[in-house]
Amino acid sequence: MNVRPIPGASVDVRGRHRHRGATALMLGTLLLAVTACGGGSDSASGGEDGKGSAAESKQSEAVVTIAPKDGAKSVDTSGDLKITAARGKLAEVEVKTSDGDKVEGGISGDGATWTPSTHLAAATKYTVHAVAKDSDGREAAAESGFTTLTPKNTFIGHFTPEDGSTVGVGMPFSLNFTRGITHPEDVEKAVTIKTEPAVEVAGHWFGNDRLDFRPEKYWKPGTEVTVRLNLNGVEGRPGVYGEQAKTVKFTIGRSQVSTVDVKTQKMKVVRDGKLVKTIAITTGKPGYDTWNGQMVVSEKHPVTRMNSETVGYGGEYDIKDVPHALRLTTSGTFLHGNYWGGDAFGNYNASHGCVGLRDVRGGWDKSAPAAWFFNKSMIGDVVVVKHSKDKTVAPDNGLNGWNMSWEDWTS
Numbered sequence: 001m002n003v004r005p006i007p008g009a010s011v012d013v014r015g016r017h018r019h020r021g022a023t024a025l026m027l028g029t030l031l032l033a034v035t036a037c038g039g040g041s042d043s044a045s046g047g048e049d050g051k052g053s054a055a056e057s058k059q060s061e062a063v064v065t066i067a068p069k070d071g072a073k074s075v076d077t078s079g080d081l082k083i084t085a086a087r088g089k090l091a092e093v094e095v096k097t098s099d100g101d102k103v104e105g106g107i108s109g110d111g112a113t114w115t116p117s118t119h120l121a122a123a124t125k126y127t128v129h130a131v132a133k134d135s136d137g138r139e140a141a142a143e144s145g146f147t148t149l150t151p152k153n154t155f156i157g158h159f160t161p162e163d164g165s166t167v168g169v170g171m172p173f174s175l176n177f178t179r180g181i182t183h184p185e186d187v188e189k190a191v192t193i194k195t196e197p198a199v200e201v202a203g204h205w206f207g208n209d210r211l212d213f214r215p216e217k218y219w220k221p222g223t224e225v226t227v228r229l230n231l232n233g234v235e236g237r238p239g240v241y242g243e244q245a246k247t248v249k250f251t252i253g254r255s256q257v258s259t260v261d262v263k264t265q266k267m268k269v270v271r272d273g274k275l276v277k278t279i280a281i282t283t284g285k286p287g288y289d290t291w292n293g294q295m296v297v298s299e300k301h302p303v304t305r306m307n308s309e310t311v312g313y314g315g316e317y318d319i320k321d322v323p324h325a326l327r328l329t330t331s332g333t334f335l336h337g338n339y340w341g342g343d344a345f346g347n348y349n350a351s352h353g354c355v356g357l358r359d360v361r362g363g364w365d366k367s368a369p370a371a372w373f374f375n376k377s378m379i380g381d382v383v384v385v386k387h388s389k390d391k392t393v394a395p396d397n398g399l400n401g402w403n404m405s406w407e408d409w410t411s
Helices: 013-038 039-046 048-058 186-187 370-373 405-410
Strands: 064-069 072-075 082-086 090-097 106-109 113-116 125-133 139-148 153-155 157-160 171-178 191-196 202-206 210-214 222-232 235-237 241-242 245-252 256-261 266-271 274-282 293-296 297-309 318-327 333-339 354-360 382-386
Touching: 013 186, 039 222, 048 090, 064 125, 064 139, 082 090, 157 222, 157 266, 186 191, 186 202, 186 210, 186 235, 191 210, 202 405, 222 405, 318 370, 333 370, 354 370
Parallel strands: 072 139, 153 241, 256 382, 333 354
Antiparallel strands: 064 082, 082 113, 090 125, 106 113, 125 139, 157 171, 171 210, 191 222, 202 210, 222 245, 235 241, 256 266, 266 274, 274 354, 293 382, 297 318, 318 333
16 A cells, blocks of 8 residues: 655554544444334334324314304294204214203204204203214314393193192093194194003194094093103294193093983983983973083082073073072083973973973982982093084083094094
């Protein structure tokens, strides 16, 4: 090896070789250290643990939308509550009042929407909690709170029979509303009836202010009926909302169906399928014939006043102390005690359309036919009149919907 010396410099060839060897050794040691600390070539891409951590930290793609917006006031009780999910499916929805009462509802088959199964109550605070999941199962949640409107105009339904009562097998559940209803389907949907034993019960509207419910045939004795009036917040007509949230329970007692035969002037009383008594009666004289048909006892009066002017008969009679009176129609047909009829009972028709039974003035004789029948009767019992020359009583004249076929009732 030829080395040309640089003037003024001294060269130690052996020393330079030693320097290069030391440098190489140091580089080798450094590379070894880097390799040992790095954990191999996989560490450059983060490894399996790195990939999992990145996926977990990524937000869900699902988006939950709640209407009305948080803090909204005067929200309509129907149609305004909407919960939807985009880029995912709803997994959980809870809507409840400030008292903790939950609103029932359901998630659509595609998971895109949740719909309440009923209307909301008026003047009530609600909270909403909704969760959706995207295709990777990651959750997104949203919450909201709002208050429904306070109605300026309201309606209620006066109902019969009363809560806790025991009634006869012919008793419908009847609602008379204080305002005419123009949204009958919404109102009817808010009335639910359950029975034990179970039987189909259907509603029928008479005009726009009365809704009656009954089964196809007379109730089975012993049936327990539970009616839930969820009318609070129902818009019965534009701007007029229901304000009732009430449960009514009543029981069907023994069966009593009494049949009045105008031809024979007799009434047969059948209780639980057995004939228990035959009673002589008198019915409407010519021109005042008694209605035909099935009539339900709607009122009981130990004594009442009957004035012909109230039923359009002028001043023909005014009896202030009619004993043992059972109302059969709204128009004024009664089955009642009669102490002035002489020998008419079982012989000829002498009334102005009512069914009369022998009685005494003041009703003190408990053995009189009218007293016996009155004491053995209850609201909801059935009285059937046949063979009269008059037509069949209208189904809305009293609680007398049994004069409609089931097909007509449910149409």
